[in-house]
Amino acid sequence: MTRPGCRALTSIAGLALVLAMLIPIVATAHGERAQQANTRMRTLNWYDVEISPAKIAVGEDIKVRGRFRTSKLWPEHIPSVEQRVFLNVGAGGPNFIRTASNIDGISAVQSTSLELGKDYSFEIDMKARRPGRFHVHPIVNVLDAGSMVGPGRWIEITGSQDDFVNTVESMFGREIELESFHLKSIVSWHVLWFVIGGAWLVYWFRQRPLLIPRLRAVDELDEKGEDADELISPTDIKVAIVFLAVTLLIIVGGFAWGERDAPITIPLRTAKTSMPDNKPFPQANIDVSISEATYRIPGRSFRMKLTVDNRSDRTLRVGEFLCANVRFINPEVRTVEPIDEHDLVASHGLRVEGGPIAPGQVSTVEVFAEDALWETQRLTRMINDPDSVIAGLLFFYAQDGSREIVEVGGSLLPIFE
Amino acid sequence: MPQTGGGEEGVRTADQQAATRRRLENTVDMALFAVIVFAVAGATVFVMSVTIGDWEFWADWKDRRYWPLAPVAALLIFPAGLAAAFWSRFRLPVACTAVVLLYSLMRWLSAYFNFHIFGGFPLSFVWPSIFIPLAIIIDCTLVITRSVFLTGLIGAFLWGLLVYPVNWPLLAAFHEPITYNGEMLTAADLLGYEYIRTGLPEYVRVVERTVLRTFGDAVTPLTAVFSGFICTLVFYIAWGAGLVLNRQAWLKKL
Numbered sequence: 247m248t249r250p251g252c253r254a255l256t257s258i259a260g261l262a263l264v265l266a267m268l269i270p271i272v273a274t275a276h277g278e279r280a281q282q283a284n285t286r287m288r289t290l291n292w293y294d295v296e297i298s299p300a301k302i303a304v305g306e307d308i309k310v311r312g313r314f315r316t317s318k319l320w321p322e323h324i325p326s327v328e329q330r331v332f333l334n335v336g337a338g339g340p341n342f343i344r345t346a347s348n349i350d351g352i353s354a355v356q357s358t359s360l361e362l363g364k365d366y367s368f369e370i371d372m373k374a375r376r377p378g379r380f381h382v383h384p385i386v387n388v389l390d391a392g393s394m395v396g397p398g399r400w401i402e403i404t405g406s407q408d409d410f411v412n413t414v415e416s417m418f419g420r421e422i423e424l425e426s427f428h429l430k431s432i433v434s435w436h437v438l439w440f441v442i443g444g445a446w447l448v449y450w451f452r453q454r455p456l457l458i459p460r461l462r463a464v465d466e467l468d469e470k471g472e473d474a475d476e477l478i479s480p481t482d483i484k485v486a487i488v489f490l491a492v493t494l495l496i497i498v499g500g501f502a503w504g505e506r507d508a509p510i511t512i513p514l515r516t517a518k519t520s521m522p523d524n525k526p527f528p529q530a531n532i533d534v535s536i537s538e539a540t541y542r543i544p545g546r547s548f549r550m551k552l553t554v555d556n557r558s559d560r561t562l563r564v565g566e567f568l569c570a571n572v573r574f575i576n577p578e579v580r581t582v583e584p585i586d587e588h589d590l591v592a593s594h595g596l597r598v599e600g601g602p603i604a605p606g607q608v609s610t611v612e613v614f615a616e617d618a619l620w621e622t623q624r625l626t627r628m629i630n631d632p633d634s635v636i637a638g639l640l641f642f643y644a645q646d647g648s649r650e651i652v653e654v655g656g657s658l659l660p661i662f663e
Numbered sequence: 664m665p666q667t668g669g670g671e672e673g674v675r676t677a678d679q680q681a682a683t684r685r686r687l688e689n690t691v692d693m694a695l696f697a698v699i700v701f702a703v704a705g706a707t708v709f710v711m712s713v714t715i716g717d718w719e720f721w722a723d724w725k726d727r728r729y730w731p732l733a734p735v736a737a738l739l740i741f742p743a744g745l746a747a748a749f750w751s752r753f754r755l756p757v758a759c760t761a762v763v764l765l766y767s768l769m770r771w772l773s774a775y776f777n778f779h780i781f782g783g784f785p786l787s788f789v790w791p792s793i794f795i796p797l798a799i800i801i802d803c804t805l806v807i808t809r810s811v812f813l814t815g816l817i818g819a820f821l822w823g824l825l826v827y828p829v830n831w832p833l834l835a836a837f838h839e840p841i842t843y844n845g846e847m848l849t850a851a852d853l854l855g856y857e858y859i860r861t862g863l864p865e866y867v868r869v870v871e872r873t874v875l876r877t878f879g880d881a882v883t884p885l886t887a888v889f890s891g892f893i894c895t896l897v898f899y900i901a902w903g904a905g906l907v908l909n910r911q912a913w914l915k916k917l
Contacts, residue, residue, distance in 0.1 A: 332866055334861060334864055337861070339784075339861075340859050344857055344859055345857065346844050357864065376783055385861060387867075414850075414853065415841070416850065417839070424787070424853065424858075425785045425787070426787055427837075428833065429790075432833050436767070436771070436791075436793060439767075439795035442795070443796075446757070446760050446799055446802065450757045451757075455688030455689045455691070455692050456692050456753075457688075457692045458688040458691055463754075464754055475809040478754060478756075486802075486803040486806035487803070487807060489803050490803035493796045500828070500832040501829075501831050501832070504831035510839070511835055511838035512849055513849075514725075514838075514868075514870045516868070516870055
């Protein structure tokens, strides 16, 4: 490349770099779609999730609550919730503090383990800490499997972080402001040791030049067969003894100070919370099995053929199919609109052929879930999964508004043309 | 007269040469020391961050079993290696203190800018541990004994043994019990619970998980002594590696 060409290219690259730094880019998502499609479909199915209020001031409370069902079709190659899980929140960092959390009413301060195929309720209480607009999700971290992310809502926090206080009291009456707890002491001790460490270096570097003359001196003594340790003078040894003595004295004094400051201490908590044994599987007055499931790629159309046995005393209709946090709604049964721009609701995304299922009737129903969300949420990538199995929750509604929730799942056949 | 003038001129030239040499050696001092120590301190920060960083980043990781063992032993590698080079080449017992001092400085910068300003965590949740006095002990032991064997046996042993007492004035208050929603937690646990870390769930913490329970509840002293032994071993290995890597043969190959 010619020199003017190089200059032009360098100028353009430099300009692009400067513009990239000057033009702020707002991150609107944080990897919800990055997870494998089957990990989102067949692990935790989140529903009835509420995150409110949507606008709060610093210091005000917010609640995240809802339910999730652990999939019976949990992928074989992904460690499951039966090992260890932790109820968490995705909120772009510590923009909130979590003040309480529970699963089925049992405190979730520590991690726990869950069972597959069961239904759990959860609640997370938080307090707004930093102003801004944040996308908040409930999350269940699963040991060795990663984070299973629930549906998100945009929350706006107003006010100033300076107004935020977070004070608790220890069992011995010490008032603890967690935002700045013990900070003066931490900084003071560090400064003290920086000064002493710096003094040690200053002592040795007071002679200038240092390295080259000492290198030469060591080499000369080595060549003569003499001991290079002669370069260490008696004064050096005395100074080292003083530094060592002072260091050890401060360590002992500091330890005694720490003991007096907090005479009774306990180790970090690592207990695992136990959930009650024999939690029943979710009951439904309806049996559903998939006989066929296809996904037509050009039309973004998912179809499943179901055999439905309605054992209830009410006529039921398919109102919603929930899959990987995407809600496909049958508009003939329900009206659900997205709460914000990232609420994954396809308000007209579900079409059902086969009609209502009368009490005691066994009928075949075809369900079509059709929306661009299949593509935009990267769910079509399931054809790359090792087992190509789909799963989700089907919501059947009765005229009186009651509902039956059933997990459905099975092999999926893609149609490419 | 010309001879005298020539002599004075000759003396001035020698002075000038000496001054130039001193200036050059001073520059070499500054450059060499800065390059070596900053490079090693930078490498130390990087290695510590990607290996055992969490024990150093979070107050609720500073436990009685792993924190006085894993980070302490890992941190000793670079200071001991560089100490071998500085001692064998210059008879200067400053490498441990210099590396640890710079490491601590960089850890503070990281805690303040990365975790506090950018990440939004309170500084009291992400404060760095104190290691500087442990480095001073090793350097002083080296000067007093002038023996690598004794420095490893005493200095490096104290490096591992004393990390808990050195940090106790900072840490003790964080281990005071608090009742919170009907549970007993430490202040450190509460910080970990309240200040949300999406990618770092509670169970990821490697704390309090070992089988060193033979001596009743004397967990900390037992870990400290074990840490001392490990650090002695690490010191000898790192010192040996430092001597090998310090050979001029490597430079010639380059």
